[in-house]
Amino acid sequence: MITGRVKIIDIARRVGVSPATVSRALSDTGLVAEPTLSRIRDEARAMNYRPNVSARNLRTRRSKAVLMVVRDVGNPFYLDVLKGVEACAREAGYSVLMGNTENQPGGEDRYFDMLRDGHADGMILITGSLPEDEMHRDLLAQLPVVVALEMVEQSGLPHVQIDNKAAAADAVAHLVGLGHRRIAHISGPVPEPMASLRERGFREAMTGAGLPVPSSYVLRGDYSLAAGKGLCCQLLALPEPPTAIFAANDEMAFGAIAAARRAGLEVPRDLSVVGFDDLYLSEAFQPPLTTVSQPRTELGRAAMGVLLDILSGRAPPSEPFVLPTTLQVRGSTAAPLAQVQLRSA
Amino acid sequence: MITGRVKIIDIARRVGVSPATVSRALSDTGLVAEPTLSRIRDEARAMNYRPNVSARNLRTRRSKAVLMVVRDVGNPFYLDVLKGVEACAREAGYSVLMGNTENQPGGEDRYFDMLRDGHADGMILITGSLPEDEMHRDLLAQLPVVVALEMVEQSGLPHVQIDNKAAAADAVAHLVGLGHRRIAHISGPVPEPMASLRERGFREAMTGAGLPVPSSYVLRGDYSLAAGKGLCCQLLALPEPPTAIFAANDEMAFGAIAAARRAGLEVPRDLSVVGFDDLYLSEAFQPPLTTVSQPRTELGRAAMGVLLDILSGRAPPSEPFVLPTTLQVRGSTAAPLAQVQLRSA
DNA sequence: ATGAAAGCGCTAACAT
DNA sequence: ATGTTAGCGCTTTCAT
Numbered sequence: 001m002i003t004g005r006v007k008i009i010d011i012a013r014r015v016g017v018s019p020a021t022v023s024r025a026l027s028d029t030g031l032v033a034e035p036t037l038s039r040i041r042d043e044a045r046a047m048n049y050r051p052n053v054s055a056r057n058l059r060t061r062r063s064k065a066v067l068m069v070v071r072d073v074g075n076p077f078y079l080d081v082l083k084g085v086e087a088c089a090r091e092a093g094y095s096v097l098m099g100n101t102e103n104q105p106g107g108e109d110r111y112f113d114m115l116r117d118g119h120a121d122g123m124i125l126i127t128g129s130l131p132e133d134e135m136h137r138d139l140l141a142q143l144p145v146v147v148a149l150e151m152v153e154q155s156g157l158p159h160v161q162i163d164n165k166a167a168a169a170d171a172v173a174h175l176v177g178l179g180h181r182r183i184a185h186i187s188g189p190v191p192e193p194m195a196s197l198r199e200r201g202f203r204e205a206m207t208g209a210g211l212p213v214p215s216s217y218v219l220r221g222d223y224s225l226a227a228g229k230g231l232c233c234q235l236l237a238l239p240e241p242p243t244a245i246f247a248a249n250d251e252m253a254f255g256a257i258a259a260a261r262r263a264g265l266e267v268p269r270d271l272s273v274v275g276f277d278d279l280y281l282s283e284a285f286q287p288p289l290t291t292v293s294q295p296r297t298e299l300g301r302a303a304m305g306v307l308l309d310i311l312s313g314r315a316p317p318s319e320p321f322v323l324p325t326t327l328q329v330r331g332s333t334a335a336p337l338a339q340v341q342l343r344s345a
Numbered sequence: 346m347i348t349g350r351v352k353i354i355d356i357a358r359r360v361g362v363s364p365a366t367v368s369r370a371l372s373d374t375g376l377v378a379e380p381t382l383s384r385i386r387d388e389a390r391a392m393n394y395r396p397n398v399s400a401r402n403l404r405t406r407r408s409k410a411v412l413m414v415v416r417d418v419g420n421p422f423y424l425d426v427l428k429g430v431e432a433c434a435r436e437a438g439y440s441v442l443m444g445n446t447e448n449q450p451g452g453e454d455r456y457f458d459m460l461r462d463g464h465a466d467g468m469i470l471i472t473g474s475l476p477e478d479e480m481h482r483d484l485l486a487q488l489p490v491v492v493a494l495e496m497v498e499q500s501g502l503p504h505v506q507i508d509n510k511a512a513a514a515d516a517v518a519h520l521v522g523l524g525h526r527r528i529a530h531i532s533g534p535v536p537e538p539m540a541s542l543r544e545r546g547f548r549e550a551m552t553g554a555g556l557p558v559p560s561s562y563v564l565r566g567d568y569s570l571a572a573g574k575g576l577c578c579q580l581l582a583l584p585e586p587p588t589a590i591f592a593a594n595d596e597m598a599f600g601a602i603a604a605a606r607r608a609g610l611e612v613p614r615d616l617s618v619v620g621f622d623d624l625y626l627s628e629a630f631q632p633p634l635t636t637v638s639q640p641r642t643e644l645g646r647a648a649m650g651v652l653l654d655i656l657s658g659r660a661p662p663s664e665p666f667v668l669p670t671t672l673q674v675r676g677s678t679a680a681p682l683a684q685v686q687l688r689s690a
Numbered sequence: 691a692t693g694a695a696a697g698c699g700c701t702a703a704c705a706t
Numbered sequence: 707a708t709g710t711t712a713g714c715g716c717t718t719t720c721a722t
Contacts, residue, residue: 007715018693023717033691050462054408055715057399058698074428076421076625083419095464098443117395119440225629254629261631280421284570284599286606286631352699363709368701378707400699403714 006047014047015039026051057118066307067120069099069111071127076280077296078126081148084300085124092308094121106132115143122307124148124300128192130155144310148303149294151193158310159320160303164194167292167325168201168246169208171274174290174327175244176209179335180272184217184242186231186252195220198248198276217242221252228255236263236271243271243336250275250282250291257287257332268334278328287331295323351392359392360384371396402463411652412465414444414456416472421625422641423471426493429645430469437653439466451477460488467652469493469645473537475500489655493648494639496538503655504665505648509539512637512670513546513591514553516619519635519672520589521554524680525617529562529587531576531597540565543593543621562587566597573600581608581616588616588681595620595627595636602632602677613679623673632676640668 008026012019017036025032025040026049032040057063068085070078086096097120101107109131114120121144128150130140141156148160175183185202188195199218206213216238221227228247232255235242247253253275260271267273267287275282278293302321310316353371357364362381370377370385371394377385402408413430415423431441442465446452454476459465466489473495475485486501493505520528530547533540544563551558561583566572573592577600580587592598598620605616612618612632620627623638647666655661 008717009715019715020694020717021692024692027717031691036691050458052403052715053463054399054402055698056717058397058403058700059715059717061698063399074421074424076419076424079419079421095442097440113395118398254626258629258631280419281599281626281630284603285626286603353701354699364699365701365710366708369708372701376707381707397699400714401701403716404699404701406714 006049007052008049011040011043011047011049015043061118062121063118064093065095065097065120066304067097067099067111067114067123069101069108069123069125069127071101071103073098073100077277080296081126081300081303084297084302085304086300087297088301088304088308092304094304094308101127101129105129112143115145122146122311124303124307125152125157126150128152128194144307146303146307146310146316148299149194153193158306158316158318160299160306160323161320162294162299162323162325164197165201165204167294167327168198168248168276169205170201170325170327171246171276171290171292172202172205173209174329175246175272175274175333176205176211178244178272178333180242180244181211181336182217182240182242183211183244183246184219184235186219186221186228186235186245186247186256188220188248189222190220195248202246221248223249223251225251225255225258228252229259230255232256232259233263236260236265244273244333245271246274246276248276250277250279250289253289253291253332254285257285257289268332270337272333272336274333282328283330285332289328290330290333291328293326293328295325298323351394352397353394356385356388356392356394360388406463407466408463409438410440410442410465411649412442412444412456412459412468414446414453414468414470414472416446416448418443418445422622425641426471426645426648429642429647430649431645432642433646433649433653437649439649439653446472446474448472450474457488460490467491467656469648469652470497470502471495473497473539489652491648491652491655491661493644494539496542498538503651503661503663505644505651506665506667507639507644507670508667509542510546510549512639512672513543513593513621514550515546515670515672516591516621516635516637517547517550518554519674520591520617520619520678521550521556523589523617523678525587525589526556526681527562527585527587528556528589528591529564529580531564531566531573531580531590531592531601533565533593534567535565540593547591566593568594568596570596570600570603573597574604575600577601577604578608581605581610589618589678590616591619591621593621595622595624595634598634598636598677599630602630602634613677615682617678617681619678627673628675630677634673635675635678636673638671638673640670643668 008019008022012022022040025037089096099111112131123145125147126149145157147157187199190196219231221231245256253273256273257267265271275289275291278291282289282291306316353364353367357367367385370382434441444456457476468490470492471494490502492502532544535541564576566576590601598618601618602612605612610616620634620636623636627634627636651661
């Protein structure tokens with residue numbers, strides 16, 4: 001800490017009041033009368049006063065900070081969520097700390113500790129898992145924690161999310177609408193809830209449309225570019241390759257498109273690809289990616305809103321808060337070519 | 346704060362020692378003898394003790410946190426830098442807070458305030474500008490602040506950076522080597538130092554190769570996708586359009602490629618494009634982008650290293666710390682077609 | 691409307 | 707090697 005040398009008592013002396021009055025004047029309690037009020041504020045500004053946060057936090061037993069914990073800070077996807085969280089937090093006088101678990105099993109432990117040691121007052125958890133110790137269900141549900149985007153079943157924690165199953169079904173319906181019948185799915189790391197729901201959305205939409213889902217058409221990925229590439233190769237090598245692929249996220253969709261191109265196919269002429277997430281570069285990608293767009297910033301805002309409710313003693317919603325998605329139809333999807341032609345691929 | 350109810354005095358009572366001894370035992374001072382030491386540690390673990398950070402920070406007058414301030418958290422580019430900073434910080438027991446200025450003029454003021462109010466002990470500044478107040482040069486140079494990637498001239502602050510001019514010259518040399526003679530530059534927001542240096546690298550490399558730099562061939566952008574698109578259109582509309590473009594960052598390069606494609610040109614056949622930064626998706630882009638790769642994580646590490654030096658009283662290096670770049674040659678550059686053909690474009 | 695006094699939980703002198 | 711004491715800077719009773 002750069003010793004913010006001027007403290008409340010310095011102002012008090014200069015103005016000729018007690019420290020208590022200065023504190024009250026500076027924190028807008030409405031308990032200080034007008035001649036004094038202005039003099040204190042002016043003097044504080046003149047002296048370039050900044051309250052010492054440690055002292056204040058120690059006294060008030062709150063840090064006015066919240067923690068947003070994600071799987072991987074390196075994933076640009078979360079940045080829009082952060083923006084929403086931050087905007088909402090700032091309005092309420094909170095700052096936001098980022099944390100990431102690097103996808104490691106006990107990764108959230110560290111951040112639950114930060115809740116206990118006063119680093120933060122509450123937490124927005126976007127990792128889909130809970131700490132390994134400290135797992136007394138009923139106790140956990142008392143903590144000021146909101147789960148966003150992901151799901152932690154039976155945790156009793158409030159959730160803010162999208163309808164992954166319906167969104168996936170939408171994407172598939174788009175492909176079916178274009179005339180595709182042989183549609184494959186590159187899933188996320190099932191059995192994680194998010195990945196599972198997207199896969200179920202895929203299956204139900206297919207079944208609903210009377211289309212078959214051969215087991216070779218559903219391959220499990222890990223949301224990485226590399227997985228998209230590898231699994232797409234696998235699909236294209238099938239005796240009856242799909243004419244369309246629905247990937248559980250954009251990165252795998254990018255990978256799939258790269259693999260298709262390397263295999264001599266043109267997207268969307270020879271293969272349609274739909275992603276999920278609508279990443280920053282999905283629109284600039286060649287071809288521009290058709291994908292499910294999540295209201296990322298709004299999800300962040302909503303999650304922070306629920307957290308503020310909890311922190312101020314209001315009851316959080318008992319039902320999950322569900323925000324709508326939209327399918328961004330772009331250039332990576334088109335009607336399929338005649339089947340004969342594709343067999344030769 | 347979730348009241349971490351168990352405090353040092355609780356442990357002290359259980360073990361039958363004074364709070365001071367517990368404090369010493371828990372902070373590895375080596376001043377507590379062995380029978381006691383273990384008993385204290387065991388008890389602390391058993392009671393699930395967590396030190397209250399506010400109290401500790403207040404007492405020690407340090408927060409053990411550093412601030413990393415960037416222009417835009419939404420820019421994935423900074424995330425790799427963050428990883429380096431965080432790794433190095435964690436080893437030294439520091440946590441990292443992110444801040445962003447949204448490119449607004451007075452944006453860094455807020456974070457300099459956080460230094461003064463005890464939120465953080467030091468700062469890594471990646472915005473290229475200083476707060477508007479508080480500009481007493483000599484005073485500023487005393488603050489525990491390290492400038493990374495960008496440059497703040499005459500600030501007296503330690504810098505960790507790459508050689509932007511040389512890297513830009515490398516990129517141009519690559520194009521010249523392929524046989525290009527009509528090479529244009531889409532620059533960053535000159536006169537910012539980073540943008541200026543890249544432009545100078547471009548100019549010097551061109552001049553050094555005996556190539557002309559008509560003024561219509563150097564257009565100023567703002568690092569955005571849109572700028573890349575727009576300025577590329579402008580270049581292609583020239584009576585003598587360039588056969589190659591060196592963009593001051595990858596996003597503008599992406600924009601340029603998109604614009605070229607829209608204009609009916611194929612990259613790299615009809616137009617070569619080089620970027621700068623080597624963003625996450627540059628490799629997956631179609632065509633894979635030839636670009637200057639910065640050692641982002643290493644830059645982060647190095648910057649944090651210098652900051653740790655300052656925070657622990659060691660003198661920072663007086664010379665800027667310069668890390669090497671590498672030109673990633675990928676698919677967006679190739680030898681130019683015959684000139685005649687291009688004129689018709 | 692303002693002041694006096696206590697204390698948040700911890701660590702660092704200064705004893706012993 | 708351990709205990710005693712004081713105090714970091716602030717907010718908040720409780721008085722007046």
